[in-house]
Amino acid sequence: MNSAPLEKSAAESVNITPPIREPGHVDVEYRWQSNNRIELLENGEAYFPRVFDAMRAAKSEILLETFIVFEDKVGKELQEILIDAARRGVRTTVSLDGFGCGELTTGYLTALSEAGVYLQMFDPAPKHLGIRTNWFRRLHRKIVVVDGTVAFIGGINFSGDHLADFGPEAKQDYSVQIQGPAVADIHHFALLQSGRPGRARFWWQRRRQRRTEMAFTDHDGQVRLVFRDNNQHHTDIEDVYLQAVRSAQRRVVIANAYFFPGYRLLKEIRNAARRGVDVRLILQGEPDVLVAKIAARMTYDYLLKAGVKIHEYCQRPLHGKVALVDEDWSTVGSSNLDPLSLSLNLEANVVIRDRAFNRDLFERLENLSLNHCQTVDPAMVPRGRIWHMTVGFLVFHFLRHFPAMAGWLPAHKPRLKPFRGDRS
Structure with a gap:
């Protein structure tokens, strides 16, 4: 402190x-x-x-x-x-x-x-x-x-x-x-x-660049800046996660300190695991904010039943906001996967297409999960009830929209x- x-x-x-x-x-x-x-x-x-x-x-x-x-x-x-x-x-x-x-x-x-x-x-x-x-x-x-x-x-x-x-x-x-x-x-x-x-940049460089996130080429060393604000870019970071997970063919690894995403991203993570993608989440086991761990665990049963592997990092508080998909897509930045980052805060990530970087990040996260994490046993997770997801959905969207409507916030x-x- x-x-x-x-x-x-x-x-x-x-x-x-x-x-x-x-x-x-x-x-x-x-x-x-x-x-x-x-x-x-x-x-x-x-x-x-x-x-x-x-x-x-x-x-x-x-x-x-x-x-x-x-x-x-x-x-x-x-x-x-x-x-x-x-x-x-x-x-x-x-x-x-x-x-x-x-x-x-x-x-x-x-x-x-x-x-x-x-x-x-x-x-x-x-x-x-x-x-x-x-x-x-x-x-x-x-x-x-x-x-x-x-x-x-x-x-x-x-x-x-x-x-x-x-x-x-x-x-x-x-x-x-x-x-x-x-x-x-x-x-x-x-x-x-x-x-x-x-x-400022020239006008032809300032024009809007709407492109498909996963329109990949074979070249390494590619970087794209993505950010969220409260003007025209409310969901840009969330959208690149959605598109990347949706396109995953072999593996998805997400290490995120505060994990309480909306239903759209949870569904894509679940669907990726169901179609045979190796999906791993590295989340907080020793949280600096207890409510973050409680919120994340509300999603466990929903994800584990689909085959998602969840590891809780227990050596010290996890503060990272990184992810990788397959062998060449990665992202690093400031955005957590919770309502504050996805709906309220001003955030910035870079999305990276580089095999060497992806491999380096994967090896470090692999070491983290194997040597410093506890793997969540699906048998030990309380069976999810419909009200868990209902409450999670309501809490997420309450936090997402209420500050925009309430003048005293x-x-x-x-x-x-x-x-x-x-x-x-």
Whole structure:
């Protein structure tokens, strides 16, 4: 857990001079980009050194979006690197979530701002009776782009709980490093979301790219950015999962921290197993949020009866959001398979067509399931009743639609507030 702040949080003291702005509206569906170099980064031990080295070497620009930054050793190193980059003239833009970063002190953020970092908070809100109320519709993406030439995207936040030395609560998670043509798409997306002016793509590159997700070729190194927002891309990430599982012929492996998808995806997972596909789920066995485990287990009987294999990761909390299908399709990103990620949060994944990457991810997940998981025995799972699925269906769609209808909960329109710390 993050240590208690020494002063009031930035969400409680943020001073806004300009009007509230919305992130850049994106009306494009990014197409497949070929000839990329993609590398899987597992946990903070692989991720932080690679990201920090790229930032230290930045010459012109750093774009960063993240859900969580803690004022621990990781967050402090991040702060030092960003300050140094801004002072040497690197155009540095940082977008933080007001809930996930709500405990950052004003001093931490003011140091960034005064060094020249363009800093903004997504939906900051003070505590009421000691409780944060801005639970819904979070900026949940984790994206870093440096100099428009290298991008990182995945599920890892800038916090020490992604390192093994944090202890039993250290998270198991994944990200990817990408170099190649796909970085231009991720850069374009992150730049629009930041709200900062920059060189837009040409109009013929901005046109909508509606393509069939599984229209595969024989080439490796292909990457496509997919995201969900609350404008025109409500179901984009869910749709790529549906299409991939529907097209699976040999195997499907999904490792996801918070698994409570809608009926459409559950049905496709079940149908894949019924037609002989080797379907494996790696889910939380030692959850950081108990309700997530309870929700996931509501789906077990339905899936196990169809032949789906379920493994619960019990070494430490699983935080990953990755999947693979057959021998060349994979996805890594920030999106869980639950109502918050699929219906409310702002998320981003990359879909990857690369056999070597798929094999690497499969081998790591295979090691996880064989050596660090407990396989769920179908005989030990209580027989499902119709009310289990009925309740699950109602809960999922309640969470999916109610915040859009209820005015007292956060609306779907995303808002960014530029940070202006106390300068006295």
